[in-house]
Amino acid sequence: MFLRPADPVGLVWRPITRNDLDEVSALLTAIELVDQPTERHSVAELGQTYEETDADTAHNSLVGRDAAGTVVAYGWNHPISSDISPRRVFLAGGVHPDHRGRGIGRALLEWQLERGRHWYRATLQDDFGSLQLTAYVDETLSAQRRLYERAGLSPLRWYADMTLELGGALPDVQVPAGVRIVPFNRKYSEAVRQAHNEAFAELWGAQPVDAVRWEQQLAHSSARPQWSWVALDGRTSEVVGYAINSSYEQDSAARGVSEGWTDRIGVRPGWRGRGIANALLCASMRSFADAGLAAAGLGVDSDSPSGALRLYRRLGYEATETLVMYARTEDIAADG
Numbered sequence: 001m002f003l004r005p006a007d008p009v010g011l012v013w014r015p016i017t018r019n020d021l022d023e024v025s026a027l028l029t030a031i032e033l034v035d036q037p038t039e040r041h042s043v044a045e046l047g048q049t050y051e052e053t054d055a056d057t058a059h060n061s062l063v064g065r066d067a068a069g070t071v072v073a074y075g076w077n078h079p080i081s082s083d084i085s086p087r088r089v090f091l092a093g094g095v096h097p098d099h100r101g102r103g104i105g106r107a108l109l110e111w112q113l114e115r116g117r118h119w120y121r122a123t124l125q126d127d128f129g130s131l132q133l134t135a136y137v138d139e140t141l142s143a144q145r146r147l148y149e150r151a152g153l154s155p156l157r158w159y160a161d162m163t164l165e166l167g168g169a170l171p172d173v174q175v176p177a178g179v180r181i182v183p184f185n186r187k188y189s190e191a192v193r194q195a196h197n198e199a200f201a202e203l204w205g206a207q208p209v210d211a212v213r214w215e216q217q218l219a220h221s222s223a224r225p226q227w228s229w230v231a232l233d234g235r236t237s238e239v240v241g242y243a244i245n246s247s248y249e250q251d252s253a254a255r256g257v258s259e260g261w262t263d264r265i266g267v268r269p270g271w272r273g274r275g276i277a278n279a280l281l282c283a284s285m286r287s288f289a290d291a292g293l294a295a296a297g298l299g300v301d302s303d304s305p306s307g308a309l310r311l312y313r314r315l316g317y318e319a320t321e322t323l324v325m326y327a328r329t330e331d332i333a334a335d336g
Contacts (some may be wrong), residue, residue, distance in 0.1 A: 005111040008103040011064035011073065016057045021046045023071040024063065027096055034097040037138050038161055038321040040250040044221040053212055054081050060115060064104065072096040075108045079119050082210040085129020086329060089116040109151050120332055131330045139322040153326040158302045162317035163259065166289045166296060171315050173282045176274040179240065181283050184228035189218065191239040192230060199266030203304065222246045227260060227287035231276045241267040243280040245287065260288030262298040281315060
């Protein structure tokens, strides 16, 4: 069953189709022009998201058109079917600036929350945990933050985006003894995925990344496996750490600075404290500089006990923008 929002202004709603993506992109461009968010969209990434295994746009998305047939609002839920506990649904959506203040955003968000509950009940198994409805928003966007809070979502984590300019001398960091730093290769992909799941297993909110999602993310248009690095045990060639890098060209264009971005970096617990993360980040910086980029960037949980924030600052990264993670956790019975 396709549920529609309780829309106060009479928009025409229907699920997103591939033919709608250019119009959704135009809507996002209008939103970004006014809101100036940290992260921008690209048409290519919209298309790739549409094709992802969990997309199910027929049930998890919609666009709202005005009387002229123009897309003025959209909502898109992104559930993670491989999650166990909690079962996460990420909420994305927006309203054209010219149509704000009319109750559309509130109705749209309520639809997304209810649609997330429907997905949870339809996929619930005995060993699954609670439903977690999650959204990210720039710290500066106070109106959107109030919208989330009024809908019962609470701010849980703050993620700092950090940048290091590559114009000067790069940090001089030695590769630890007994470790080799080698370019990422597809032959390492599954071992790196497993190393990632091990590295993050004890951190707040961590969930294992399954093989399907991992490969989909490596195939994204923003992914730059040629700039990515793997740390190997020098004796056994076992993967002990990794830095997976990307280029979000739309974000770079908005900032006016070309930047390489470290999406994932981690070191397996038994190998920490030896400087492996430092070496991986410095290898990444060299890749970015060799590609002619002006900066290196990454994001970090400001509250993480891992010490990552201190590590990045020592290397010369400086905090720029901040994203806030909002979430609402619900316990729902299968027939509830």
